[in-house]
Amino acid sequence: MQHLPALALSLLLALSIPMGAAFPAQLSIIPIDRPEGRQSYLELSGDIEVGDWWKFAKLLRQNPSISGVLLRSDGGSADDGLAIAKHVYENRLDTMVTDACHSVCAIIFLAGRQRYLTVDARLSVHSAYKQLAGWVVEDHLANGTVAWFIGHMGYPLAVARLWVSTASDQMAPITLEMNDKLKLGFIVIR
Secondary structure, rough: OOOOHHHHHHHHOOOOOOOOOEEOOEEEEEEEEEEEEEEEEEEEEEEEEEOHHHHHHHHHHHHOOOOEEEEEEEEHHHHHHHHHHHHHHHHHOOOEEEEEEEHHHHHHHHHHEEEEEOOEEEEOOOOOEEOOOOOEOOOHHOOOOOOOOHOOOOOOOHHHHHHHHHOOOOOOEOOOHHHHOOHHHEEEEO
């Protein structure tokens, strides 16, 4: 466990790009030093767009040694994000957040076998929505799928409620206090 503080510091230094501006998701393979040794992680940073689940799945097939996913995203396509989360869950990959992971990115984070985050990482969620002819409307099908998937992964109902009850133009944080209270199982990297 001595390597975790160094891991957190090296990741924070390496990932110092601000999350303010929207940019398409970038997927790359990076090495991460873990207590059990150096491991290959798939880094997902940027906005998740239509077709990104396919790129993600392709990289997993091409790199069977990948053991985790480092996430830095403000969210994006609910469909592609959920498909990525399904791949993470089914392949029993670990997930890690050292910066910001919002919206559907947080679902991907929850899908991890082991979920690591730094004390200053930011996770937040809101209900799914879609834009139709200039209108923003709740996406009830996506919200139902999210709620089902959260339950399927074994999380308490309170987590699913947080997602579907937070308006699409709001953000509800998932905090370290919630991790403790709801026993979410996040491993905090200090």
